[in-house]
Amino acid sequence: MIACSDVLVMGAGPAALCIASELVQKGLKVSALASNSPDRLWTNTYGIWAEELESLGMASLLGSRWTNTVSYFGDGVKEEGLKPTLHNFDYGLFDQSLFQKNLLDKCDGINWIIETAEDIRYRDSITEVICTSGKIYRARVVIDASGHRSPFVKRPDHGPIAQQAAYGIVGRFSSPPVEKDQFVLMDFRPDHLTKDELEEPPSFLYAMDFGEGLYFVEETSLACAPPLTWSKLKERLLLRLSHRGIEIQEVVHEEHCLFPMNLPLPFLNQPLLAFGGAASMVHPASGYMVGALLRRAPALADELSKAITSDPSLDSARLAKRGWQVLWTPDLVLRHRLYQFGLKRLMSFDETLLRSFFTSFFKLPQDEWFGFLANTLRLPRLLIVMIRLYFLSPIGVKLGMVGLVKK
Template sequence: NIFRRARLCHRHKLCLRALKEVRPHQDASASEVVSSNGSLEFQQADISNQWLREGGKEAKYLLRQAAKREPEQQDILDILPKFDSREQSKPADVLVVGCGPAGLALAAELSERNLDVVLVGMDSKFTNNYGVWVDEFKALGLEETLDNVWQEAICYFGLGKEHEVRIGRAYGRVDRAKLRAKLLERCSRAGVRFLAGEVTDIDAEMGAEAGAVACRGGSAAEGRLIVLASGAVAGKFLEFEEDAPTVAAQTAYGIQARVKHYDGNFDLGSMLFMDYRRHHTGLYDGMALEARPGTHPHGSDGLWGTDGETPSFLYAMPLADGSVFLEETALVARPPLPFSVLKRRLERRLRALGIEVEEVMDEEWSYIPVGGPLPTREQPVAAFGAAANMIHPATGYSVARSLKEAPAFADGIAKALARGGASVGDVSSAAWDALWPMERQRQVSFQVFGMELLVQLGPQAMNEFFMTFFGLPAYFWNGFLASSLSSAELLAFALLFFVRTSNGIRLQLMGHLLTSPSAKYMLRKYTRELSESAAGPRSGAAVEPRR
């Protein structure tokens, strides 16, 4: 199950072949396996997870999103020098595969530590809208890359003024062209070279001195460490832990448009962060704001009979050019809520609000795999960003976190490479230890537990959940969103949430804790160090690849 020469592509082909035989299911069992020629076995959960990471049934829309033209963004070879393998006399220190925010930030950080770094991948542009908390981007020195800033973010978790929540935290939209240009400028100043091409094979063994990547068309490069930072699709080149909850996804369909009557519904000076009011069905055109608690044409303020429905919310940014970015988002679901459903809900919601779309300037399909297993330590490649499952399981945020953690991760890699005689396995294991120490694994197991609860909640329960969440002291909910709470603080957060929430949510939480595999997963992470201490210290010997 661990890579050897040419096994990586072989495994990927096998997975694709197996997908024709196995229908991925949200309750895929880790004990069910698929065999090929009796030589290799892959768990059904592995196949289903990677299928979902790559978009599942919605994959065609991800290709359409990635293929958008971005004329304001320069080609990478106009900024970085070209890498030529024929001139490579010795392996580079690090090959960073992937040209998104995580890959560019890491390549710059590594090269600024006097390491020889080659950036490898397709010359992809940034095509998605990135929304971030202003204080987080300001701390990163990236405030200048924000093209719109709102001092207030507003949420609605039901009908009536009592269900309006003002977060009181500034929110911004990233100018993706500026962010990409800034990251590439750092790479250029630090001396990063670029090899353009789609990586099709990786040759890496734990005991070797260096590994290599091969690209479609025949180009290749060697490096002492290979770091995959090309998004969730890189999962086909990675080994993941067993006995973890399966992958879910956040999906969103959005438009940037010129519209009429937005200001009759929402504050133009604020960002609409979450509007969970069920305006997408059961209301006549233009009648959404006429609905009052107890007067909705459907029972329970429009929520009667919706327990089995996957909730979604409106996310909206009124932009400086007079247009509005409007997006219907399913926070987390398994199976993912299709883009076709989200588009229909958005269109129906806007009609109910009386918002008239005059011109659609852009469409967006956002698909973020969340949760699922973490990569294992004992493998001869490392990963970063979404490829390393650094996406917040319960929110879908990843860009700010990747940019924030790139310096510490680069430090860990630089220290490992500085040790004389370090093998590929030594360096990759040190990289994984720097990225996923046990404390961080405990934190993410708690977040996965929370994510799995959200998967189960219907519209009414989702509203109750978030009314409690944003009613907590800002230190807790800010820290949860930013992944800055310690594992002990997360337990305090959970206890306070339990005390303050409704009886219905308490019952669901108790049932979730007693029956969900994510609860067992969290318990194992929280008690792992205790069990390892009882079993004795981990051997310092190098771990050989599993055959």
């Protein structure tokens, strides 16, 4: 007889560990299945506005924190185009190893299965995960937290998927690529590009000073379908640095990022539950997700715990339904659609219009632009913020917002 868990979580990244750790805290019998060990170190950097972690009592998980946070939306040529937009809001990067260890410690007692899932089937009111080894693992409900590429989570096809792509370097340079103790959220200055290159999809620099002569510089494309290639982004990054007379002296780490921004929501009536990228939890307007994982995992775990312990007769489909209803409330679904609408408009903006849009966006009150980027504004407030942004914006951006200006 194959043992049956209350919940089986698929994956070993931040999403999987966030939800698995909360389920364990509820006293449920949890197993986890992943192709790689959960102890395998995460290599990508995870950024977040410090207030998001402070509100959760997790600020100690930050490995780096910056108070001097800025962006550049000018043309980089005229004097006014050289001035930064001051955010006056702390930004940080997770200490990846500490973050990972913190979650793994909370996962104490989980049965970790290092296998690759090949198929999922539903029978006798439970879910069975069939692995490439031929072994079968059973649970009352399965949560796929293995990422946006999961073949098991079903969703509608709404056409091409816009993806955020980035190529970055942690290293040492001939001269500082950013000012001392500075974090640059977005540097859209295009003065290093030719006229033909300005016609291509825009990208920006995301950069920070780690101290002791170490910096992180990353060329990022907000969203594009098809996505900009890493080779193109690397070429642009090197051109940007060269234009400023900066040479790379040592590469400590290379980073490659590629993830969907406008992935449709999964079908919310399927018996397989999902979390993280597999559940389309990436913020369509900003690309951030970790804050949402930390905020939304407790409620999902609480609902599943109540359902599993209170009614042993609930099958996988009904348990998953309870989970989907908590994970994607009507308010969150409508917010997701609004953000996707906004992203579609931004993708039609050329480089000049995009710089103008972000100049207007950061003129919003701090709590509003922060809430927009963190997805913490409830629907009525979000609508008010979007209307306010429209009236703050110059005529060109207004026309772009209503679809009357295209590249």
